[in-house]
Amino acid sequence: GENVEQHPSTLSVQEGDSAVIKCTYSDSASNYFPWYKQELGKRPQLIIDIRSNVGEKKDQRIAVTLNKTAKHFSLHITETQPEDSAVYFCAATSGNTPLVFGKGTRLSVIA
Amino acid sequence: DTAVSQTPKYLVTQMGNDKSIKCEQNLGHDTMYWYKQDSKKFLKIMFSYNNKELIINETVPNRFSPKSPDKAHLNLHINSLELGDSAVYFCASSQKAATEAFFGQGTRLTVV
Numbered sequence: 001g002e003n004v005e006q007h008p009s010t011l012s013v014q015e016g017d018s019a020v021i022k023c024t025y026s027d028s029a030s031n032y033f034p035w036y037k038q039e040l041g042k043r044p045q046l047i048i049d050i051r052s053n054v055g056e057k058k059d060q061r062i063a064v065t066l067n068k069t070a071k072h073f074s075l076h077i078t079e080t081q082p083e084d085s086a087v088y089f090c091a092a093t094s095g096n097t098p099l100v101f102g103k104g105t106r107l108s109v110i111a
Numbered sequence: 112d113t114a115v116s117q118t119p120k121y122l123v124t125q126m127g128n129d130k131s132i133k134c135e136q137n138l139g140h141d142t143m144y145w146y147k148q149d150s151k152k153f154l155k156i157m158f159s160y161n162n163k164e165l166i167i168n169e170t171v172p173n174r175f176s177p178k179s180p181d182k183a184h185l186n187l188h189i190n191s192l193e194l195g196d197s198a199v200y201f202c203a204s205s206q207k208a209a210t211e212a213f214f215g216q217g218t219r220l221t222v223v
Contacts, residue, residue, distance in 0.1 A: 032209035044154065099156070099166065103152070104152045
């Protein structure tokens with residue numbers, strides 16, 4: 001089955017700097033890669049997703065890149081703000097199985 | 112107009128007891144899930160239902176039994192609760208495979 005590895009597990013950045021979180025997946029059939037943000041005590045919520053027919057997608061300060069050959073995908077947050085502090089999860093699925101999540105990255109943005 | 116709702120939000124119970132968590136979605140989705148989030152925040156799939164039928168049952172003890180009376184509801188019943196069952200349990204739903212999953216607010220289960 002699918003296995004998703006996520007790095008780093010914790011990340012601290014200064015406000016205004018960029019943050020990058022990286023994930024790798026094992027199942028070459030995976031074709032949908034969402035990213036979720038979970039604030040303390042809240043539910044995970046989708047912030048951006050990408051499908052395997054696209055290499056990059058951007059939404060304001062957030063971008064995701066996908067390298068199908070290397071089975072890597074990454075989340076990029078620019079101009080970080082304190083409200084970006086949360087746990088971020090990557091996930092992958094081929095559509096035949098539920099989302100398989102990485103172990104999460106705790107992002108702290110220091111003002 | 113909550114999309115996916117779970118009850119209760121908090122559940123504290125003694126070892127050996129039996130408890131249930133209810134989940135309802137009003138999005139018209141065909142697929143519903145139960146995820147367990149442990150103290151290290153790892154989100155692990157437990158069950159997946161499509162249109163009331165069990166599709167996936169990961170390596171979950173048979174003390175956990177999901178029930179889907181209709182495609183808008185997926186309840187989780189847990190027998191003989193153990194200390195290791197303490198976690199946050201999230202219900203989620205999606206329209207179809209490989210689309211956004213919407214999560215409920217979670218149920219924090221504490222077994223003492």
